[in-house]
Amino acid sequence: MKEFDVIVIGGGMIGLACALELSRKKDYSIAIIEPNDCNPLIQNSFHTRVSAITPSSQEYLSSINVWDDIKRKKAFVATKVWDQNSHGHLNFYAEDEGLDSLGFIIENDVIQSAIFENIDHNKIAIIKQKLEKLSKTDFGYDVILDDKRSLSCKLVIGADGPQSKVRDLAAINVSSIDYEQKAIIANIKSEKSFLDTTWQRFLSDSIVAILPLSENQASIVWSCKNHLADKLEASESKDFNQLLSEAVEYQFGCLELQSDIKMFPLIARSAQEYSLPNLALIGDAAHSIHPLAGQGANLGFSDVKEINNQLLNDEKPLGDHSILRRYARARRLDNELMAKTMTGLDWIYKENNEPMRWLRGFGMNLIDESSILKSLIQKQALGQSK
Numbered sequence: 001m002k003e004f005d006v007i008v009i010g011g012g013m014i015g016l017a018c019a020l021e022l023s024r025k026k027d028y029s030i031a032i033i034e035p036n037d038c039n040p041l042i043q044n045s046f047h048t049r050v051s052a053i054t055p056s057s058q059e060y061l062s063s064i065n066v067w068d069d070i071k072r073k074k075a076f077v078a079t080k081v082w083d084q085n086s087h088g089h090l091n092f093y094a095e096d097e098g099l100d101s102l103g104f105i106i107e108n109d110v111i112q113s114a115i116f117e118n119i120d121h122n123k124i125a126i127i128k129q130k131l132e133k134l135s136k137t138d139f140g141y142d143v144i145l146d147d148k149r150s151l152s153c154k155l156v157i158g159a160d161g162p163q164s165k166v167r168d169l170a171a172i173n174v175s176s177i178d179y180e181q182k183a184i185i186a187n188i189k190s191e192k193s194f195l196d197t198t199w200q201r202f203l204s205d206s207i208v209a210i211l212p213l214s215e216n217q218a219s220i221v222w223s224c225k226n227h228l229a230d231k232l233e234a235s236e237s238k239d240f241n242q243l244l245s246e247a248v249e250y251q252f253g254c255l256e257l258q259s260d261i262k263m264f265p266l267i268a269r270s271a272q273e274y275s276l277p278n279l280a281l282i283g284d285a286a287h288s289i290h291p292l293a294g295q296g297a298n299l300g301f302s303d304v305k306e307i308n309n310q311l312l313n314d315e316k317p318l319g320d321h322s323i324l325r326r327y328a329r330a331r332r333l334d335n336e337l338m339a340k341t342m343t344g345l346d347w348i349y350k351e352n353n354e355p356m357r358w359l360r361g362f363g364m365n366l367i368d369e370s371s372i373l374k375s376l377i378q379k380q381a382l383g384q385s386k
Contacts (some may be wrong), residue, residue: 015159020273086361164285182229191253
C-alpha cells in the first residue's frame with residue numbers, strides 16, 4: 001500500500017492550489033486523485049466557464065507564484081446593476097476604493113492550467129482514477145480507487161465539487177436549497193464595447209450577468225426559472241440572440257452567440273461539517289452558492305488559504321481535528337453569510353408586487369448614493385471585509 005501524508009481528492013483549480021501551496025511550504029508527500037485531465041488544453045477561443053476573480057484571490061494566487069502565469073485575463077473597472085421592474089440601479093467603480101480594477105474575468109481552465117504548470121511532480125503524484133471507498137484508520141484514512149489500488153494518508157482533503165464523493169463516503173450531511181432555476185452559460189460577441197465593466201440586470205423571471213472577456217466578447221450567466229431556461233435552450237440561435245439583446249435593453253447593440261449553450265440546475269449546498277478527524281472539505285465540496293455574484297471560486301481560494309494557514313502554522317500531528325476545526329470555524333461564517341446573502345437577493349428580485357418593486361428600487365438607489373454603504377458592500381464582494 002502506497003503511503004502519503006496528504007491525499008487531495010479533486011484536481012480542479014481549488015484542489016490543485018491547495019496541493020501546490022502545501023508542497024512548497026512543507027515536506028509532505030502528496031497525491032491528487034482526479035479521473036479527468038488536471039491540465040486542460042487551452043483553446044484559442046474562450047471557454048464558457050469563467051470566474052470573476054477578486055483582488056483578494058489575485059493576491060493569493062500571486063502568493064503561490066501563479067498569477068503571472070495566467071496569460072488570458074480581462075480586468076474590469078466597474079460593475080453596473082439595474083432592475084427591470086423598478087427605477088433602481090447600482091454602480092460600483094474601482095477608483096472609489098483606490099484600486100486599478102475590481103477584479104478579472106478569467107476562464108477556469110486557464111487558472112487551472114497555470115496552477116498545474118507550477119506543480120513539482122517530484123513532490124506531488126497525480127493519479128488519474130476515481131475514488132471508490134474511504135476507510136478510517138487509527139492514523140488517517142485508507143483510500144481505495146476504482147482500479148482497486150489502496151493508498152493511505154494522514155489527511156484527506158475533499159476538493160471534488162458539489163457532488164462530492166468524499167462528503168458522501170464520510171457520511172457528512174448536507175443541507176440544500178433548490179432555487180428551481182437553471183443557469184445558462186454561453187459566450188457572446190457584441191456590436192458595442194462592454195467598457196471594461198461587468199453588467200447585471202434583474203428581470204421578472206431571470207437574472208442576466210455579462211462578464212467581459214475582451215472589448216466585444218463576454219461570457220453570460222443567465223439564471224432563469226426552469227421553464228424559461230428550457231425554452232431558451234431549445235430556441236434557435238437567432239431567437240436566443242434577440243431575447244438576450246432585449247433582456248439587456250440593447251445596451252451593447254445586437255448580441256450574438258459565439259459558443260454552444262450549456263445549462264445546469266441551481267442548487268445551493270452547505271455541508272453540516274467541514275471537517276472530521278483526518279478529513280476536511282474545501283471549495284464546492286463544502287459549500288456551493290447561487291452564481292448571482294460570481295463568488296464561488298473566490299470562496300474556494302479563501303478556503304485553501306485558511307486550511308493551509310492552519311496546517312502550516314501548527315506543530316500538532318497532521319490531520320489533528322482541533323486544527324481542522326479551526327479552519328472550519330474560520331471559514332463557515334463567511335461562506336454562510338455569502339450564501340444567505342445570495343438567497344436573500346434571489347428572493348427580493350423574484351418578488352414583483354408593487355410595494356416590493358418600489359422598496360427594491362428605493363433601496364438600490366439609497367445604497368448607490370451612499371458612499372459608506374456602497375463601500376461596505378464593495379469590500380465584502382472584493383474579499384476585503386476583514
